[in-house]
Amino acid sequence: MRDMMRSLRWRGRRDLVVEQVPVPSPDDDEALIHVLWTGICGSDLEEYLEGPVVIRGPVTLGHEIVGRVVRAARDGSGPAEGQIVVVDVVTGCGACFWCLSHEEGLCPSLVVKGQHEDGGLAERLVARADRLIPVPEGLGAREAALAEPTAVAVRAARKFGPIDRRGGLVVGGGTIGLLVAQVLRHEGAERVVIVEPDADRAAVATGLGFDVVWADSPSDRAARVAALFPDRGVDLVAECSGAPGAAAEAIALARAGGIVVLLSVTPGTTPIGTTEVVLREKTIHGSAAHMWDTDVAPAVALIASGAIDVKPLITAVVPLTDGAGAFELLADRTVSNIKILVRIGEE
Structure with a gap:
């Protein structure tokens, strides 16, 4: 019997429920990630309030993800077990004009975690290992959760x-x-x-x-x-x-x-x-998408160096069990929020 985990599932407009779902099984080139923090952004809120806009539901939302590798890729690619990483979420087909031009965000067959397939509002996630960006020592995982919007x-x-x-x-x-x-x-x-x-x-x-x-x-x-x-x-x-x-x-x-x-x-x-x-x-x-090497990696470096200060942007932190409440908080225009993070892991 497969291990189970908690996941915040989108099932319809204003319908988010924490469910027990099977832990995903990684392919040979994928790592299994223990999610630590996931940010909620405007596109997530749009899906919550008005969707489906882009997503293919039901799905686990969340594409601003940082976590720890708990099972490294079997093919030897990517970071080792125990490494804190920022998860790249943009994947193209790999063969079209845009992918071959290193513009995968424009691929007609684009797949984005948290939209087209399960994302980071869950305890575990699988991701292509060679596109995981290691978080350097000295940079907290909470701050690293803002690497995707920085990208x-x-x-x-x-x-x-x-x-x-x-x-x-x-x-x-x-x-x-x-x-x-x-x-x-x-x-x-x-x-x-x-x-x-x-x-x-x-x-x-x-x-x-x-x-x-x-x-x-x-x-x-x-x-x-x-x-x-x-x-x-x-x-x-x-x-x-x-x-x-x-x-x-x-x-x-x-x-x-x-x-x-x-x-x-x-x-x-x-x-x-x-x-x-x-x-x-x-x-x-x-400008919308980003690439793991030209955008996400420099974003992590900018945050780690202190050139970009993300701490003042984090205005609320909620646990996964109150994930739906986080979306309602972001939707409340009487409350001024910038970035809401969902705490999933322990680090």
């Missing part, structure tokens, strides 16, 4: 090209926005400003050393941003809020010839000003 920020920053001595603006001071801002600063941005209305999030951003602007009117926000970049305007703009109209506003806030990276998805149709893009020759990139 999103690392990838997005790369879309900007040269950052040194340029000005950056981040629209949205949630998890991704605060991480993008820190990556831009680490890469040499001359100044980074965050647009954020929530007072608690703004306080975290200020505590991290960033200027924060807000005004209820878009024109007033634009004026405040312009006053902080009086020379030529904002070179680099990252839209991380997902708020209605935010994409168009981000494009408008970029200077002529500026670069905009969109990281969030707004439900429904999102109009943008093509005049701003065409006549002022602005460049727009989308």
Whole structure:
């Protein structure tokens, strides 16, 4: 009889239940991971509230995962037993144009743990061993749980090209926005400003050393941003809020010839000003996925070195047994949360 474990299973909208399920059996190239911490993000919340959007349910949610190897891969690949690791969650088919171009996140047959197959809100997880990122000594597993969203920020920053001595603006001071801002600063941005209305999030951003602007009117926000970049305007703009109209506003806030990276998805149709893009020759990139080597590994290194400070972003910790409560907490707009972590293991 197979060993059993606890798993937080999504079965429908606002229907999450801790169930006993069999411990998964790893293939030869997979390691068995004892999950320690798993973060909840906006896409998880979207599935909880509105899904299925991307997921193929019923499924165990969670794609921001750190754990300890309890059974190394039989083929000898990947870390040894006992190593704390960040789990890469993006897998392509390995044979299409995008996979062969090292862009597996764009693969038509993409599989993401926590969406298309069981993820990290469980006591055990199997994962491809050669894509596990070791957590260096001195970096706590709790902080390492933010490596996946940091990898999103690392990838997005790369879309900007040269950052040194340029000005950056981040629209949205949630998890991704605060991480993008820190990556831009680490890469040499001359100044980074965050647009954020929530007072608690703004306080975290200020505590991290960033200027924060807000005004209820878009024109007033634009004026405040312009006053902080009086020379030529904002070179680099990252839209991380997902708020209605935010994409168009981000494009408008970029200077002529500026670069905009969109990281969030707004439900429904999102109009943008093509005049701003065409006549002022602005460049727009989308950014979502990440690769284990070019994005996740550098993210772990940035957190471990202290270049990225993730501790102020962790605003709540809950046990796996109250996983559904964590989703309700994140959904409660009267409470300001940035990153909620689910504690699964003992470390």
